[in-house]
Amino acid sequence: MDFEVLILGTDANAYYMARCCYEAYHKKAYLIGNERLAFTKYSNILHIKNVNIWDENVFFATLNAFAKEQKGKKIVVVPTNETYAEFISGNREKLSEQFVYNLPSYAIIKSLTNKETFYKTYQDCGLQFPKTIYYDCKKNDNFFTGLTYPLVVKPANVVMYNHLSFEGKNKIYKVHNEKELLDTISIIREGGYEDILIVQEFIPGDDSCLFDAVLYVNTKGNVEFMSFAQIGLQERTKGMVGNAAVLINGFNTTEGDVLKMSKAIKTFMETISYRGFAEIDMKYDVRDHTFKVLEINARQGRCSYYVTPLGKNLVKVLVDDVLYGLDHTYTFLDQEVLLSFVPKGIAKKYISNKTFRKKAIRLWKHVVRPMDYKADKNFKRFLMLRKRWLHYYKEYKNSYWK
DSSP states (O other): OOEEEEEEOOSHHHHHHHHHHHHHHSOOEEEEESSOOGGGTTOSSEEEEEOOTTSHHHHHHHHHHHHHHTTTOEEEEEESSHHHHHHHHHOGGGSOTTEEOOOOOHHHHHHHHBHHHHHHHSTTSSOBOOOEEEEETTSOOOOOTTOOSSEEEEESBHHHHHTOOOTTOOSSEEESSHHHHHHHHHHHHHTTOOSEEEEEEOOOSOGGGEEEEEEEEOTTSOEEEEEOEEEEEEOOSTTTTTSEEEEEETOOOSSOOHHHHHHHHHHHHHHTTOOEEEEEEEEEETTTTEEEEEEEESSOOTTGGGGTTTTOOHHHHHHHHHTTOOOOOOEEEOSOEEEESSOHHHHHHHOOOHHHHHHHHHHGGGOBOTTOOTTSOOHHHHHHHHHHHHHHHHHHHTOSOO
């Protein structure tokens, strides 16, 4: 069947999905996004067009104009963020019938994207979450006495927050006392955020207590595969904390029961009638030996490429389902694979879990680098990536997240 792949976005997520397309079919995916960001700049394995598709009307006009250019061919759509997924799921009738995709319902996307709704909706659904309270930025209530620090502060309404730009903006804030908490709330409110803030216990433990699971629920409602990776190091810049920098799938230095947790996730996703890709962020809690779910992203995540070398090329998985109707039996991906966005020197210096660090160095010969694709031969891109690697040393040295 003749088809094209359209990826919505131009970030790291969009790049590795374009790489998946090129690896699976040796064809260039089309990318549409607001601007050509660093990771998709100078690439020779994709077509790219910059349009302000944050605007919903422009979004549908742009996509339907693209469909006309394809003259009847099927178009497999891959959103790389929840905003684009919401546009499609909430307005399916506005898109040409040429487009095929597998996304959750609009209601489910909203229930996962808004963190207040997420924690409250699914608190009795078989998964465990960190202890959480909610602060309404429209009010000025101070009910923070008696809290145990440190705490994590983050926006409940991620979509609203992502559209704001202000001095002192972080993706996540870690506060150690009441003064820091009140100062942080003030910064966020003055920056224009007018919704609920999540104020959450900080689960003890270094980066190696963080875990990542990637899964795909097909159009029939069955989970086809799931990974379960231990993160040894997370990104440290203000906008990237929470994203994995180094992880190993099929590896676990904690006492957590990975198989039990993976079964709980599978049951949960199928029970709520989820569809499409998802990424689950978790942290292992040594106090009760459980995995606490931090968030569920209604899409593949920034680091999800590591399932491709495990035999689950993300674009091929989607195409097999939405175009060919192939139904694969469930696979738990337990093979070891190391993924890294950072140089080996950063891993050696900043991974604090000695057992994890030794394992990572041992696997480094076969490290998977989502952004570094040998078939993408462009010297400017090569220099850009190496410059980015060097910049990591500065980022980790000066990180606000300790």
